[in-house]
Amino acid sequence: MITSDNARPVPALVARDISKAFVSGQIRTTVLDRLSLEVMAGEMTLISGPSGCGKSTLLSILSGLQSVDAGVVHALGERINDMDKRALERFRLHHTGFVFQGFNLFPALTAYEQVALPLDYLGLHRGVARERAEAALAEVGMASRMHLRPMELSGGEKQRVAIARALAKEPALLFADEPTSALDADNGQMVIDMLHHIARRHGTTVLCVSHDPRLIGHADRLLTMEDGRILEDRRATRTVDATLATESR
Amino acid sequence: MVALARKTLIYEWRRFLPAVLAVGFAGLLQLLQAALVLGIFGGAAVYITCSDADVWVGYPGTQSVDQGHPISPDVAILLHMDPQVDRVESFLWVNGDWHGGGTGAVSVFVSGIDPGPHGLMFVRALSPRLRARLTAPDAVIVDRADLGKLGVAVGGSATINGRRVRVVGVASGLRALGGVNVVASLETARRLDPDPVDAGRPTYLVARLRDPARASFVVDALRGHKGFGPYEAWTAQAFTRRSMLFWLFDTGAGAGVLFLAGIVFLVGAVITSQALVAAVIGSVREYATLNALGVGVRALRWVVLEQALWVGAVGLAGATVLGTLLILLARGEDVPVVLNVPVTLGCVLLVLALAATSGLASMRSLRRADPATLLR
Numbered sequence A: 001m002i003t004s005d006n007a008r009p010v011p012a013l014v015a016r017d018i019s020k021a022f023v024s025g026q027i028r029t030t031v032l033d034r035l036s037l038e039v040m041a042g043e044m045t046l047i048s049g050p051s052g053c054g055k056s057t058l059l060s061i062l063s064g065l066q067s068v069d070a071g072v073v074h075a076l077g078e079r080i081n082d083m084d085k086r087a088l089e090r091f092r093l094h095h096t097g098f099v100f101q102g103f104n105l106f107p108a109l110t111a112y113e114q115v116a117l118p119l120d121y122l123g124l125h126r127g128v129a130r131e132r133a134e135a136a137l138a139e140v141g142m143a144s145r146m147h148l149r150p151m152e153l154s155g156g157e158k159q160r161v162a163i164a165r166a167l168a169k170e171p172a173l174l175f176a177d178e179p180t181s182a183l184d185a186d187n188g189q190m191v192i193d194m195l196h197h198i199a200r201r202h203g204t205t206v207l208c209v210s211h212d213p214r215l216i217g218h219a220d221r222l223l224t225m226e227d228g229r230i231l232e233d234r235r236a237t238r239t240v241d242a243t244l245a246t247e248s249r
Numbered sequence B: 001m002v003a004l005a006r007k008t009l010i011y012e013w014r015r016f017l018p019a020v021l022a023v024g025f026a027g028l029l030q031l032l033q034a035a036l037v038l039g040i041f042g043g044a045a046v047y048i049t050c051s052d053a054d055v056w057v058g059y060p061g062t063q064s065v066d067q068g069h070p071i072s073p074d075v076a077i078l079l080h081m082d083p084q085v086d087r088v089e090s091f092l093w094v095n096g097d098w099h100g101g102g103t104g105a106v107s108v109f110v111s112g113i114d115p116g117p118h119g120l121m122f123v124r125a126l127s128p129r130l131r132a133r134l135t136a137p138d139a140v141i142v143d144r145a146d147l148g149k150l151g152v153a154v155g156g157s158a159t160i161n162g163r164r165v166r167v168v169g170v171a172s173g174l175r176a177l178g179g180v181n182v183v184a185s186l187e188t189a190r191r192l193d194p195d196p197v198d199a200g201r202p203t204y205l206v207a208r209l210r211d212p213a214r215a216s217f218v219v220d221a222l223r224g225h226k227g228f229g230p231y232e233a234w235t236a237q238a239f240t241r242r243s244m245l246f247w248l249f250d251t252g253a254g255a256g257v258l259f260l261a262g263i264v265f266l267v268g269a270v271i272t273s274q275a276l277v278a279a280v281i282g283s284v285r286e287y288a289t290l291n292a293l294g295v296g297v298r299a300l301r302w303v304v305l306e307q308a309l310w311v312g313a314v315g316l317a318g319a320t321v322l323g324t325l326l327i328l329l330a331r332g333e334d335v336p337v338v339l340n341v342p343v344t345l346g347c348v349l350l351v352l353a354l355a356a357t358s359g360l361a362s363m364r365s366l367r368r369a370d371p372a373t374l375l376r
Helices: A057-061 A084-094 A109-121 A127-137 A155-169 A185-202 A213-218 A234-248 B004-011 B014-050 B075-081 B128-135 B146-148 B186-192 B214-219 B236-250 B253-282 B284-292 B297-332 B341-368
Strands: A011-024 A027-040 A044-048 A070-075 A096-099 A173-177 A205-209 A221-226 A229-235 B055-058 B085-099 B104-112 B139-143 B156-160 B162-169 B180-185 B202-209 B232-237
Touching: A011 A057, A011 B128, A027 A057, A027 A070, A027 A127, A027 A205, A027 B232, A044 A185, A044 A213, A044 B146, A057 A070, A057 A173, A057 A205, A070 B186, A084 A096, A084 B085, A096 A155, A096 B284, A109 A155, A127 A155, A155 A185, A173 B055, A173 B180, A173 B297, A185 A205, A185 A213, A205 A234, A234 B004, B004 B297, B014 B236, B014 B253, B014 B297, B014 B341, B055 B075, B055 B214, B075 B085, B085 B180, B085 B236, B104 B146, B128 B139, B128 B162, B128 B180, B128 B186, B139 B146, B146 B162, B146 B180, B162 B180, B162 B186, B180 B186, B202 B214, B214 B236, B232 B236, B236 B253, B253 B341, B284 B297, B284 B341, B297 B341
Parallel strands: A044 A205, A044 A221, A096 A173, A173 A205, B104 B180, B139 B162
Antiparallel strands: A011 A027, A011 A070, A221 A229, B055 B202, B055 B232, B085 B104, B085 B156, B085 B202, B139 B180, B156 B162
């Protein structure tokens, strides 16, 4: 965690008493139940838990993709649960990046074009957009393959392009939903390293939802969820301290 | 700017092919239909459009050139009095029955014209040498494509209204609507006219002006003179339009044409929009990802519309190539097809409107591009 000793970490995302339920026919299912949470800036926070525990819903609410039924959500100091659709789109355009389980790359575009496309909508100058796209692809190790289309890339390479697409916008918030579940062990590890690296190097707040136990060792903070509540909230440093303490005894 | 719409269209051309074909064939059908309508109904005005006259004078209220009644030859004096008028000619219209070659009676329209070298009528269809042959007694000229229907060859004889005529030549571009055009000299035509009331009276008087742009002024100046019997003057352009519209709408053919154009538009739009919907749904996860990254729904809609317009443009290009080939083929076979700039532009706009309508219809499927569905 990049914070000096006397500086208090600033929350990038704040959720207060948020609730969310889905209605299907006569059945109402509560997914999040009066949940409160602060996600610190520049940290990599991992949310894990069994299927259906509400972790993806929490991610979609904190990222402004879904609304809440009750409660308040602040992202980067802005109250996003009151924003209309347009304002939310604008907020996401300027501040958030996403990495999904599926790579969702346009088959017709080269790796470079996939990354440059969202930058067009940011209204960046052409040269700046090109520089950013190339730098992002270089950062994920795809500089030499940036003229290839998704068909010519492996699963791991596709996910790296998807990460570069999110990264090139230089977002303050990066959301990742099961980013390793479609990948083999090596590629999964590489993606984990990259997300960790992004949080460290760019000070990006990375919020990741995953089952993958390998991610746990890389996260600054681990939240375990069940039935729409946070069961456990652990910090990596504390975990390490606890391990050392046990050993010294 | 990454040209997402265009690149997707090229890369996934198989997905867009049904849409391109639907737009292309809809365009082709509209184009050929328009060319046939112009060609066939333009035949109603062939007497005007093939001639060099700027002003036509005929019986008041005449709706189409083939519906004329005799007028007083004295109206020619009025025409000659206008300093703009360069030359005045009589044009005689005679309905007749053609017998010959064992084909039974064929309904023919005899056009009696001045066959002189400076004659105005049918200058665009008859060469000076050909029209000079009309000075021979009983000489007539017909369209090459009508020879079979009339059962004669060049040099052959037949009778019109019981009087003998001889085919001295053939021309093209003389085909008529609802009968066969036969061109003769004024003298020959008068002999073929069985009605004594018509004797010495032209069906029309046509005039060439020194400055064709003054035609509407000359027509205005011809109004309201008494003592010349009933008559009405039109510019050649107005009379062409009047004749075509009469055939197009008073015969019910126009309603049929418009109905068919509507059907073609509807079918084309349904097929095109379905193909575009399939293309949008095929990329719905990618669109949803862009929306998650903050690219607004409005911008995504524009991508879909742009794709639709590209589909329209490609379909139109195909329709133009194929349409041109078919029109050339049709002309070679003497099928009456005519295209002019306004009608072609109209077809182009209609096809682009079809593509845009389909694009707007397929935009609805973007609602499925909800980024929340990407999270599981």
